[in-house]
Amino acid sequence: MNEQWVSFANEIKKMYGKYFVPLHEPTFNDTEIEYVTDCVKSGWVSSVGKYVDRFERELAEFTGVKRAVAVVNGTAALQIAMKIAGVKPNDEVFMPALTFIATANAASYLQAIPHFVDVSEETLGLDPMKLEEYIKEIGVMKNGNLVNKKTDRIIRAVVPMHTFGHPVDLDPLVELCLRYNLALVEDAAESLGSYYKGKHTGGFGVAAALSFNGNKIMTTGGGGAILTNDERLADYAKHITTTAKVPHQWEYVHDEIGYNYRMPNLNAALGCAQLTKIEGFLASKRALAIRYEKLVEQIDGTRLFMEPTFATSNYWLQTVILDSEVHRRDDVLALLNDAGAMARPIWTPLNELSEYKICPKDELTVTEKLKETIINIPSNPLKGHAFYDKT
Incomplete structure (x- = not known):
C-alpha cells in the first residue's frame, strides 16, 4: 500500500515538473x-x-x-x-x-x-x-x-x-x-x-x-x-x-x-x-480533477470527492476520501509529504478547539468521520493545459 502512495506522489511531481509540489500557488503573468x-x-x-x-x-x-x-x-x-x-x-x-x-x-x-x-x-x-x-x-x-x-x-x-x-x-x-x-x-x-x-x-x-x-x-x-x-x-x-x-x-x-x-x-x-483569467483557472481545475480521479482509482480504499449532482464545483481544493479501515490518515499524509507531494488534513472541527468548546452543538457524527478520512492534495492549475495557457 505504501508503494501506491509513493507512486501517486511521483505522478503528481511528474505532472507539475517539480521535486516538491505545494498545495497551492498563485498564477501570474x-x-x-x-x-x-x-x-x-x-x-x-x-x-x-x-x-x-x-x-x-x-x-x-x-x-x-x-x-x-x-x-x-x-x-x-x-x-x-x-x-x-x-x-x-x-x-x-x-x-x-x-x-x-x-x-x-x-x-x-x-x-x-x-x-x-x-x-x-x-x-x-x-x-x-x-x-x-x-x-x-x-x-x-x-x-x-x-x-x-x-x-x-x-x-x-x-x-x-x-x-x-x-x-x-x-x-x-x-x-x-x-x-x-x-x-x-x-x-x-x-x-x-x-x-x-x-x-x-x-x-x-x-x-x-x-x-x-x-x-x-x-x-x-x-x-x-x-x-x-x-x-x-x-x-x-x-x-x-x-x-x-x-x-x-x-x-x-x-x-x-x-x-x-x-x-x-x-x-x-x-x-x-x-x-480576466477566471474561466481558464476554472477549466484547468476541472481538468485536474478528472485527471486525479483516474489516478486515485488505482489506489485501494480511496476516491476523489467529486461535485454533487446538483452543482458545478470550482474544484478549488482537490480532496481524497480515505476508507478508514484501509488507510490511516496521518500515515498517508506522511507518505505523500515525504515523497514530495504536499498534502494536509481537513481542519480540526471547531467544537474541539479550546476557544469554542463551550459553544452549543448538535451531534456531529459525519464531522467526526470526515475529519479522519479527508486529505487534500496539490491543486494548482496545470501548466501545459490548453485553458491554462490562455491565461
Whole structure:
C-alpha cells in the first residue's frame, strides 16, 4: 500500500515538473504586471482608485449579484455580511463544525455565539435535513424569532460554508430559513466560480462572503468581498467598511463605529487582472480533477470527492476520501509529504478547539468521520493545459 502512495506522489511531481509540489500557488503573468504597474504609476495605491470600483463591478457581474463590496480579507467580509444580515451580540449562529476557523471568528467579532451543526457526506457542507431535525429538538418560535430552548438566546442566522468549492444543498436550506425566520449568510470564501443548479453561489441569501487569499481560485494578495442583492445593504456595507465616514469635501465626520476594512486599489488592480483569467483557472481545475480521479482509482480504499449532482464545483481544493479501515490518515499524509507531494488534513472541527468548546452543538457524527478520512492534495492549475495557457 505504501508503494501506491509513493507512486501517486511521483505522478503528481511528474505532472507539475517539480521535486516538491505545494498545495497551492498563485498564477501570474504580464497582465498582472501591467495592471499593478498602471496602479502604481497613477499614485492611487491605497483605498481610493479606479481599480476598486472596477473590481466590485466586474465581480458582481461574474457572480450574478447586484452588488459586490471589496474588503481587506474574507474574514472581514463574513463579519460584515453577518452584521448587515442582522446578527447582534448574544445571538446564536448556526454553522458547520467542519469549517475554517474564520467562520466562527467572524461571528465572535460581532459578540455572537457560534452554534455547531453537522455536515453531509454528499456535499461536505452543512446538512439541511439534519439541521431541520435539530431545530425541532432545541428550537421554539417566540415573537417571530427562533429561540434556543436550552439557552434562551435568539438563533439569528445560518452560515453554510461551501467546502473546498463544492456547493451545499441550498434549496432546502433557503426554505428552512424562510420557515424559521433565519438569515442565510453564505460563507462562499472557497466557491468563486461554483454554481448551484446553474446559479452562482453567494446569491441565495441576505449576503455572502468571498476570499481572495493567495491560495484561492484567484487572488488579490489579501482581500475579500461581500456579495448581496440588496442595494440598501450594499450601501451600508460600503459605508461601515470605509470607517463610516460621511461624505464631505473636507470634514471628518463619522456617524457610527465603522471598520477600516477597505481593499487597497493596488490589490484591486491585481484582482481585475486575475478576473480576466477566471474561466481558464476554472477549466484547468476541472481538468485536474478528472485527471486525479483516474489516478486515485488505482489506489485501494480511496476516491476523489467529486461535485454533487446538483452543482458545478470550482474544484478549488482537490480532496481524497480515505476508507478508514484501509488507510490511516496521518500515515498517508506522511507518505505523500515525504515523497514530495504536499498534502494536509481537513481542519480540526471547531467544537474541539479550546476557544469554542463551550459553544452549543448538535451531534456531529459525519464531522467526526470526515475529519479522519479527508486529505487534500496539490491543486494548482496545470501548466501545459490548453485553458491554462490562455491565461
